[in-house]
Amino acid sequence: MERSEGQRGVAVNDGVFWQGGDPRWDTVRSITPLTRTIRADVCVIGGGFTGLWSALSLKKLAGELDVVLVEQTYCGHGASGRNGGWLNAWDDILPTLTGLYGHSDALAVLDLSHRSLSDLTQVVSDGAIDCDLAMGGGLIVATTEAQLGGLLETVAGMEAAGRGSLVRVLSAEEARQMSGISEASGGYLLEHAGSVQPALLAQGLRRLVEAAGVQVFEASPMVKLHREAPAVVDTLAGSVIADQIILACGSWLARVSELRRTLFIIPTHVIATEPCEDELDALGWTQGRPFADARTAVHYAQRTADHRMVFGRGGGRLGFAGRIIPEHFHDRRETQEIAADMQRMMPTLKSARVDWAWGGPIDRSQHGMPWVGGIGRHRNIHYGVGYAGNGVVPSHVIGRTLASVTLGLDDDYSRSPLVSDPPSYLPIEPIRSAGARLVRGAVIRCEEREDAGRVPDPASRALRRALGLSMPKGVQVAPLAERVTRMTTFARRRESGGAQGADEHGQAFDSTTHSGGSDPE
Numbered sequence: 001m002e003r004s005e006g007q008r009g010v011a012v013n014d015g016v017f018w019q020g021g022d023p024r025w026d027t028v029r030s031i032t033p034l035t036r037t038i039r040a041d042v043c044v045i046g047g048g049f050t051g052l053w054s055a056l057s058l059k060k061l062a063g064e065l066d067v068v069l070v071e072q073t074y075c076g077h078g079a080s081g082r083n084g085g086w087l088n089a090w091d092d093i094l095p096t097l098t099g100l101y102g103h104s105d106a107l108a109v110l111d112l113s114h115r116s117l118s119d120l121t122q123v124v125s126d127g128a129i130d131c132d133l134a135m136g137g138g139l140i141v142a143t144t145e146a147q148l149g150g151l152l153e154t155v156a157g158m159e160a161a162g163r164g165s166l167v168r169v170l171s172a173e174e175a176r177q178m179s180g181i182s183e184a185s186g187g188y189l190l191e192h193a194g195s196v197q198p199a200l201l202a203q204g205l206r207r208l209v210e211a212a213g214v215q216v217f218e219a220s221p222m223v224k225l226h227r228e229a230p231a232v233v234d235t236l237a238g239s240v241i242a243d244q245i246i247l248a249c250g251s252w253l254a255r256v257s258e259l260r261r262t263l264f265i266i267p268t269h270v271i272a273t274e275p276c277e278d279e280l281d282a283l284g285w286t287q288g289r290p291f292a293d294a295r296t297a298v299h300y301a302q303r304t305a306d307h308r309m310v311f312g313r314g315g316g317r318l319g320f321a322g323r324i325i326p327e328h329f330h331d332r333r334e335t336q337e338i339a340a341d342m343q344r345m346m347p348t349l350k351s352a353r354v355d356w357a358w359g360g361p362i363d364r365s366q367h368g369m370p371w372v373g374g375i376g377r378h379r380n381i382h383y384g385v386g387y388a389g390n391g392v393v394p395s396h397v398i399g400r401t402l403a404s405v406t407l408g409l410d411d412d413y414s415r416s417p418l419v420s421d422p423p424s425y426l427p428i429e430p431i432r433s434a435g436a437r438l439v440r441g442a443v444i445r446c447e448e449r450e451d452a453g454r455v456p457d458p459a460s461r462a463l464r465r466a467l468g469l470s471m472p473k474g475v476q477v478a479p480l481a482e483r484v485t486r487m488t489t490f491a492r493r494r495e496s497g498g499a500q501g502a503d504e505h506g507q508a509f510d511s512t513t514h515s516g517g518s519d520p521e
């Protein structure tokens, strides 16, 4: 293929390819802000997948409900419109689920994720959402012996739980042929997985939500939440008085005082190359079969419908006390490193120009699973959060669960172990940031040594085990981190600085203002 000289790691556009580079993304549609006070049965805050699925589920379960959704910028602005597009159920975290919830609840939770995968594909097809959804399986590849050992342990755990048929183990040769990565030492294919153009999925869901009768107000950041009954949501220019509230603000929920110490906000960054059909064909990549390796700071990728490589990596600069910072959206150093990683793993892509580069924040709790909880003393404010970078299908599980909890239904969703108190509270700052930096350094050291075929030092290994920073698959329980948390709980104190006013990333609401609810800090 003839093309201009590749620019190593320097993106032509600092922006989200799914939005800026796909002509199907509607950049000129009208946006309606909230400019008055209105009444609703339920007010959903946040127009990502969690909020959109919650609103849609509410209308499906109780069509007569008056549902309003307010979004600070536009639907799909957050992680939902900028992710890697992996579509997968919780198959290969079954061993982790078993450790967290016990055998039978783990299988029930796994089953919910399968129901969601099938509901999602059904909604896409019934609603004629044009979002390149394709289900070709999910390719997980090990590039070191240590990674291979971890993958085989996962498969053994799935077999022990009676769900071994959800994965197909790949030989080194098969993994090499399917990924084009010469160091591949083996892997597995998740049989029920695929990929999607995520921003178009968000755009299509927004359309369906409106068609179902939900009033959607964009450019309407919640700036204050009054924890009363009914609750009151103040936006910049209006208010919603609602009996029930669903907080679906993704990583921005770390600004809610009750949740501030439950979430790590970790960035992940992505690049998209120019179209390179011949190279991707030669590497064995097909659209609808996304890729991830087995590193802790995982690489993940998909071939787009227009033959680009979209390639991402977990990790990057943490914001102090869970803050979302500009580097979570654009970080030139991360972009350059990710482009270099891609070119090292697949040297034939060396000449492919990097056209787009972007990032986004990820909400992660210590146990790495999302959960649905409530705040305030009136039991009328619900939230769902904690996807740890695997949220495209799980946000349907959580959205559907939020609908059940909001409606007071007694069903598989409201009874699942995903409905819980926060799994744990993180250490206060600056201990939290210092600990996170320590773990991040240990992860990098471990993986550099493993890449070189060497065994990492025991201290770094222990620290890596303490906090699994993996995405979009794989969660690990954090025994050491939990011990650190317990040791520091006596020192609990209010962290300084509630976010006041909005910055360019819509870090907007003073959610510390509340009447009634108690602050766990």
Ligand SMILES: Cc1cc2nc3c(=O)[nH]c(=O)nc-3n(C[C@H](O)[C@H](O)[C@H](O)COP(=O)(O)OP(=O)(O)OC[C@H]3O[C@@H](n4cnc5c(N)ncnc54)[C@H](O)[C@@H]3O)c2cc1C
Pocket: 045, 046, 047, 048, 049, 050, 051, 070, 071, 072, 073, 074, 075, 076, 077, 078, 079, 080, 081, 082, 083, 084, 085, 086, 087, 088, 220, 221, 222, 223, 248, 249, 250, 251, 252, 268, 269, 270, 300, 312, 359, 360, 361, 362, 385, 387, 388, 389, 390, 391, 392, 393, 394, 395, 472, 506, 508, 509
């Ligand atoms: C770069 C990246 C790659 C990823 N890759 C994958 C992947 O390949 N597969 C996968 O399964 N998952 C992936 N994820 C994770 C997945 O995208 C998320 O878990 C999921 O989209 C979370 O959806 P959400 O609705 O909870 O959050 P979001 O999509 O972030 O939505 C929250 C919304 O709330 C709005 N909001 C915030 N504060 C306010 C306020 N005060 N008032 C009103 N609105 C507000 C925001 O603007 C935003 O639109 C990735 C995430 C990122 C960032």
